Amino acid sequence: MMKLKTCFVRCGGFTLIELLVVMAILAMLAGLVGPRVMNALGESKSKTARVQLEELSAALDIYRLDTGNYPRGEPGLPALVQRVDGVGNWNGPYLKKPRLPKDPWGADYIYRYPGEHGDYDLYSLGSDGAEGGEGEAKDINGWE
Numbered sequence: 001m002m003k004l005k006t007c008f009v010r011c012g013g014f015t016l017i018e019l020l021v022v023m024a025i026l027a028m029l030a031g032l033v034g035p036r037v038m039n040a041l042g043e044s045k046s047k048t049a050r051v052q053l054e055e056l057s058a059a060l061d062i063y064r065l066d067t068g069n070y071p072r073g074e075p076g077l078p079a080l081v082q083r084v085d086g087v088g089n090w091n092g093p094y095l096k097k098p099r100l101p102k103d104p105w106g107a108d109y110i111y112r113y114p115g116e117h118g119d120y121d122l123y124s125l126g127s128d129g130a131e132g133g134e135g136e137a138k139d140i141n142g143w144e
Contacts, residue, residue: 045104049124049140052101056080056109056122057142059094066091070113070120077111103140105129117143 059080064070066089071079079087080094095101103109103124115121123141126133133139 048104053122053142063094072113
């Protein structure tokens with residue numbers, strides 16, 4: 001038992017001051033690097049949304065070539081992955097995956113036909129889920 005006590009004294013270790021200095025340095029690094037990492041994450045989600053919008057737009061164009069029209073009313077975008085009654089020449093599914101992708105923030109893409117900005121409008125409301133916004137909360141659409 002005495003050997004343990006002497007080992008702790010002789011083996012050495014870090015003082016509380018040394019640990020506090022290391023923690024302060026780590027906190028400063030996290031404060032400098034953290035915002036940049038979060039900004040890059042937000043930008044990557046916006047880029048992912050743009051890529052998915054392009055993929056959905058291409059699928060909509062192929063759907064129109066096959067059927068003669070873009071999907072109307074209900075079911076809307078789900079017509080790209082499942083046959084709709086009354087639609088002739090459907091040769092889908094028009095997407096590689098059997099279900100529609102969600103936007104990077106977990107919401108459905110919004111599809112409107114006829115569109116106000118073209119034949120159809122296809123967009124995501126961004127991170128805030130509301131129209132408008134700035135930065136990561138900005139709407140991502142195919143007409144800008």
